[in-house]
Amino acid sequence: MKFTEGMWLLREGIQIDWMNHVERASIANKTVDLLLAKTQRHRGDTLNSGTITAHISSPQQDVIGVKLVHWDGGVDQGPHYEIKNDLAAEVHIQDSNKEQLYYSSGSMSLDVTTATNQLGFRYSSPKGKLTGHSFRSLGYVRDQSTSKSHYEDGMFMERQGYMLAALDVGVGEKLYGLGERFGPFIKNGQSVDIWNEDAGTSSNLAYKNIPFYLSSAGYGVFINHPGRVSLELQSERTTRVNISVAGEEIEYFIIYGATPKEVLKRYIQLTGQPSLVPAWSYNLWLTTSFTTNYDEQTVTGFLDGFRERDIPLGVFHFDCFWMKSFQWCDFDFDSDMFPDPAGYLQRLKERGLKISVWINPYIGQASPLFKEGKKHGYFIKRVDGAVWQWDLWQAGMAIVDFTNPEAVRWFSKHLERLIDLGVDSFKTDFGERIPFNNVQYHDNSDPARMHNYYAILYNKIVYEVMTNRFGKSQGLLFARSAAPGGQQFPVHWGGDCESTFEAMAESLRGGLSLMLSGYIFWASDIGGFEGTPSPALYKRWVQFGLLSSHSRLHGSSSYRVPWIYGEDCSEVLRDCTRRKIMLTPYLLGEALDGSRNGTPLMRAMFLEFPEDLNTYAIDTQYMFGSNLLVAPVFNEEGRVTFYVPHSGDDDTQGKWRSWFDYSKTYESGRWYTETHGFDTLPLLIRPGSITIVNSRLERPEDDALNGLELLVNGSIVGQKNIEIVDPSKTHEVLKIVHVTSAPETLDKIKVDEAGIKITQLE
Missing domain, CATH: 2.60.40.1760 (glycosyl hydrolase (family 31))
Known part of the structure; x- marks a missing residue:
């Protein structure tokens, strides 16, 4: 102000x-x-x-x-962000x-x-x-x-x-x-x-x-x-x-902090360590989209289409209309569209899919739960004691008061019921439209302070329901709202973007900004939410979205299954999804480091290269973990300009190389302009790096060691210790692989583990 x-x-x-x-x-x-x-x-x-x-x-x-x-x-009514004190x-x-x-x-x-x-x-x-x-x-x-x-109060x-x-x-x-x-x-x-x-x-x-x-x-x-x-x-x-x-x-x-990474590390030590997510979440997600018409037959047809085209798919998400209209949220599948929800979810699981459903913290007046919540005082109230209601979203909707322990238990039991039915994850939409005038909370919290803080309560409650059921690092949200400390309840996505190249670029800016604020995971709506993407935009957003920490096809009034936009879109989606699954061991390791240190999977260039002043204004490319530079294409023509940074000591350890053609190299400290077809984009491998991949993986949660391969770009001095994360327990290290090279034999990389393939890029 x-x-x-x-x-x-x-x-x-x-x-x-x-x-x-x-x-x-x-x-x-x-x-x-x-x-x-x-x-x-x-x-x-x-x-x-x-x-x-x-x-x-x-x-x-x-x-x-x-x-x-x-x-x-004054009277301190709270709430307060939790600050971690080191005595x-x-x-x-x-x-x-x-x-x-x-x-x-x-x-x-x-x-x-x-x-x-x-x-x-x-x-x-x-x-x-x-x-x-x-x-x-x-x-x-x-x-x-x-x-x-x-003024009539005079001096008072x-x-x-x-x-x-x-x-x-x-x-x-x-x-x-x-x-x-x-x-x-x-x-x-x-x-x-x-x-x-x-x-x-x-x-x-x-x-x-x-x-x-x-x-x-x-x-x-x-x-x-x-x-x-x-x-x-x-x-x-x-x-x-x-x-x-x-x-x-x-x-x-x-x-x-001596570096930007050190500042982020101390910030998350102050406000909360980022939590980890299950390995299966790195796979491709498909949703029904928002206002589309769908039922069992529609969903099954989509899934059959993915299977026929051999496109890997890990998660299916049911958006709002899995419930009856005007009844959001009643936590019940619409019986007209899904007459046997338990049986249907079981059949989806037999396809190897995880299940996500959309929820929000609102209860429409037509929901059977409204009367129950009103009776027991589970909703935010007006100062006169009436339930706070409005019609902007769901007719006559109320908002669950998460400062009321009984309301928390009530809300949680409905989530647990869905987990019993077969649901694996919840999209915690909304959490921003929280009133602050003429309202009161169960614990008398200050409504103006609760407006932002409500997102923490909402996401924490849902996240803890899942971790209590599934275990550590196995809970997963797809959340839209957040506040400080929210990195403890991942994942977050970028919200409602338009289906344009400009919106794709602004989504990247938003994600990079969030991930300079303590968050290590982020996703966008692939193809854009509002509108229908052109085939070119769809394919370019697929490339970008499958080089994000999490990847979800989602729209508003139009579906995002690829063949609607052309069979060449199916080919691009298949190739990009397979590449991301191949990268799972690398991503799991980078995520574990992020949980410890606050370094995000998708990071602004200056965060990784603070000594290179040219990186400080760049917002159209990013590092995907420590080793991979990604420059998405933001136009129909396939033209892209990107910067290859100086990487400190790594400048003496070789050159950056294209992921798609190892013989194609790039000099540090230079700008490049290229034109790419839909089978490539600027995806560069850092010199002096070891990137762990596994091309045998069918799913991210498969055995990481069977088929493990080390991509070595340039010379490696001394010993590097590579952590292989357990896909079933993403907070634990399955094995540490020691990679060594004596200075006089830089071209002879050795690994202390039998059966691990070493590929030296040249």
Whole structure:
């Protein structure tokens, strides 16, 4: 939110108490409390003005948090994001003669200027300044232009209050993340509100808003507030990120890392380690699409078509109309369309398929469950005690109140009933249209703070139902809404995109932004959701979608089975799906690393190559794990321009090679423009890398060791340890393969395991 008019003036109706002075400091138990005030020239300045208390702490090594509080007399109704505290984090504090206070955690330090009327914060690393608060960066805002202000109240007139914290932005510094944002990849110059909305992929609104941004200067910022957080990223003051929240307090954490990957690792250590998913989920998913007409016969016909064309298929998803219209959600198959759901799901399983069904946290008034939920108080209520209802989606729908433990048990039992029927996964759609005015929750949570946080409760409950039944790393959502910590409840997909090349590109930008916000898995609707793709777009999105962590064919009013668009589309889909299944051992290993360290499967180029400054603006290509560069094609003509990065020491270990033609090599540090048919795209193998594949796999969950092959590109120095992940327990390592090469015999790669094929690319 913008409060100023240029550098000198404030907007009409705005007052700001700027904190320019440290009145006193107290140190206790690895924390510091500062009493901040306006400029103090004489004792009279202590009157008729607010103060802010700054509480400085370190929940994790290389993480420093500051909580700023104006008035501390409010009722804390929650909810709060869970912050993981490491009590062993080492902190050093020095107070230097009331001129400077020094606070350090690990390799990061915070210098606070405490000299009279010279307040300043400076966060530093061994390389120099990261960010800080300079002159007039901390303040309490009073806005009398809102409906809260009544002039007839005289001196007791209230004003809407905001906490404002502005962090410095350096020369050439670039900012990323803030959840799944579909606009420009670099966030400098943008105004962003952290507020979940159901708005599709072609606007400034987003389903997954994460108040965390990653800076090219070597740090990240997490704003620990579940309500609306407004950020002006050089869009108000061109040297700052202005962060504001309505209310009386704000807390943020500065997270340092020597590389962008290290920043992400510390962020997920603070907010929650990403969970892993079952191996079968990496296979191709097919849905019924949204508003299409389908029944048993339609679904069976689709599946027969895939079998006849020898296209691997792992998961079948039933979208909304598996239930009767106006009754979403009643968790019952429409008996007119599916007269024997248990028997039918069993027949699908006999085909080797996993089953997913669509749900949302809403109960339509026509649902048999509505009366039950109303009777027992399972729904969000209005302040007068009535059930909160509206007609926007399902007629008269109510929303399950997940702060009510009994409502959670009730909702969970219906999910368990579906699991008993044969369902393996749930698409947790919606979770963004959550009211915040004139509502109350069972536990009296603040509705404005619950609007974003609701996504955490919703996804967590569904995810835990599955993991309780199937075991660790065997639960799987297909979720649309998210908030900080949601990486613990995967997978998430990009929502409602149009069927255009532009929408395909914006989907990639959104996915890369989300995966710079702590998430390691992501998918898009292959072919686009709204509209019907052209055959060329369908094939190009298939190439992109099958080089994503998860791959789902899904549309709105048209089916996404390939032969509708031409039999050549079937050929492309078959080849792309087989390639992804072949890559399963590699993907499982990269996912395990991501769970440990927060590094996503699909990663922005600068995340993998932070020393190559040319990568920092690239948003039309990505790394698929550590070894594979992917440049999707975004036009009918097949033309694509892409950049081959410098890869540090790997520059001396060979050249990048095409996946499709090992003799085709690429020089680091160069741009290339190529034209590709539908059987290829720029898919490059990194020099000095070992990529584990298995061409014998029929399904991702098959035996990883039978047919294991190592693709070695370039020279390998010393020993590399390759982890083979157990497909049945994706959080466990089945075997570690040691690959060695002495410096004097770089062309002779050895492996300590019999039966493993080594292919040296040349």
